Amino acid sequence: MSPLRRFGFFLPLALAGLPGLRASPSPAFEEIRKIDVHSHLFEDAPVFHELFRRLNLRTVNVCVPGGDGHLATMDRVARQLYRREPTLYPFTATFDVTGHAAPDYAARVIAWLDAAFAGGAVAVKIWKEVGLGLRDASGRFVLPDDPVFDPIYAHLARRGKPLHAHLAEPIDAWLPLDPNSPHHGYYSTNPQWHLHGKPEYPSHAAIIAARDNILRKHPSLVVLAAHLGSLEHDLDGIASRLEQFPNLHVEVAARTRNLTRHPPERVRALFARFPDRILYGLDSSWKPHLRDRPPTDLQRQAHATQLEVRYRADFAYYAGHGEVLHSGRKTEGLGLPRATLERFYHGNAERLLGLPAAWTGR
Secondary structure (H helix, E strand, O other): OOHHHHHOOOOOOOOOOOOOOOOOOOOOHHHOOEEEEEEEEOOOOHHHHHHHHHHOEEEEEEOOOOOOOOHHHHHHHHHHHHHHOOOOOOEEEEOOOOOOOOOOHHHHHHHHHHHHHHOOOOEEEEOOHHHHOOEOOOOOEOOOOOHHHHHHHHHHHHHOOOEEEOOOOOHHHHOOOOOOOOOHHHHHHOHHHOOOOOOOOOOHHHHHHHHHHHHHHOOOOOEEEHHHHHOOOOHHHHHHHHHHOOOEEEEOOOOHHHHOOOOHHHHHHHHHHOOOOEEOOOOEEEOHHHOOOOOOHHHHHHHHHHHHHHHHHHHHHHHOOOEEEEOOEEEEOOOOOHHHHHHHHHHHHHHHHOOOOOOOOO
16 A cells, blocks of 8 residues: 555545636646745654655754753754755754743843854744743743843844744643544643643633734744644634734644634635745654664654655645545645745745745755
């Protein structure tokens, strides 16, 4: 059985077309240049280099989190990959959050980030640990709009470097476990991030409000909100914020499965209204430094195979026509116009992250 079929993700079930799109068949997967703006791949392995070249894809290596003690390792590997394959592996830096109470905290972070930019970093990641994990000396959760981060955000704005912000979680994190939720698997196996019945944690609304407040305080800061800005359940909420904050962008990493549960005409309408503000991402993770023993070639190949399946599954949904299968569920392909696909898959990332547009991996 084909590995693409074995994973059961994406194969188109019908190609009936959509009104107004019958004369524009879906482009071939390899034909569209692709940039995955949200990846965590921390090993120099030929199987991955070869895969990305064959798929006509670049992946932005995102260093995260900033508080687990592995920051220096991620930074080192990301820089090594960038130096070896600069077109394949642009990278996003992150910063230490554990020393936020120190008087010179902002100055130290800014110096660290400037060194990362000198080494090729195209953006800076802030993770959900800010808002849901980090606490001050009194035990209060530190929210992402805390004044301690303002000098850092202001510096990013001056440098013209985007803040790639994964703040909050899907709303499902605050709800009872639901086997029908696309996030049931994650929260059932990662109970530390399932916040239902934990009133001591900030609410979803409080963290989203703090994220919005960053944009109000720093209107020239470009923010790339990861995972549809943790508003994957609320397309109107996404649209209203894109309308309100002109420097806000969103990416779809790990949330395409959420989009497939919305009426397709509403998802198409979001892309039609904001074609320059939505970026592609997958959010796959390969971190050998967290393993007890080095991965085998067989494990590397299995990860590469799964990556290809997931990339093709997503493309079938965004570019395909008629009925498709995604994440084990039947849905309708969006059949996005070629111009929209070009922006979504690479043009917006090239502009936002300053990546060369003439590259081709094939």
